């Protein structure tokens with residue numbers, strides 16, 4: 001913009017500076033007519049809502065403020081509402097107000113609308129809260145006839161809300177955190193000392209891994225059948241690992257190295 005109007009700026013510098021000391025006013029507002037004085041807007045530089053002195057009563061922004069654009073309407077800060085930003089938005093109340101000044105302050109977290117700062121000042125309660133004798137109080141969603149959580153979750157009430165938390169994996173349904181709060185035990189677990197405990201299937205007298213050369217490995221909630229050392233799974237059967245001569249030679253080498261390594265180790269010790 002400055003380059004475009006270089007001549008005019010030069011003119012101001014050499015001829016007009018004394019008479020019009022404010023460059024912004026002379027150049028932007030009066031000469032090229034792009035700006036308006038602060039607090040005014042639009043082609044004719046009209047006063048913003050609430051007056052040019054304190055547009056929107058200091059509680060918002062006037063559309064087009066200081067430019068030849070906009071419509072002079074107020075966009076209020078979050079706490080304020082209304083065309084002049086003098087009213088309070090939901091969740092705020094007027095702690096000070098006259099015709100030209102308004103201060104809105106946050107309500108208690110339990111209020112949707114209020115006329116004072118505590119929960120007894122609520123006019124309406126926010127969702128998750130209900131009107132009690134002492135203002136808005138938390139709703140215990142978990143105590144409802146149909147609690148809101150899914151089958152393998154427990155419900156945790158919080159101020160103004162609630163959350164659903166997954167049960168321990170040893171549980172089939174639960175009332176709280178951990179394996180001692182299960183309603184029933186999940187498959188693969190049994191109640192022992194008031195806790196759902198993993199069943200060690202591999203300890204059973206009747207074997208669970210029935211294939212030849214199979215070993216049983218216990219896991220949390222289940223077990224695995226794996227091939228014994230020196231055997232590998234081929235189409236579901238554990239068969240002896242066969243090696244080519246090269247592989248066997250390589251293995252011989254590594255085992256010799258391993259022996260040497262362990263001897264080194266002993267020397268270090």
Ligand SMILES: [Ca+2]
Pocket residue numbers: 128138139140141157158159160161162
């Ligand atoms: Ca709650």
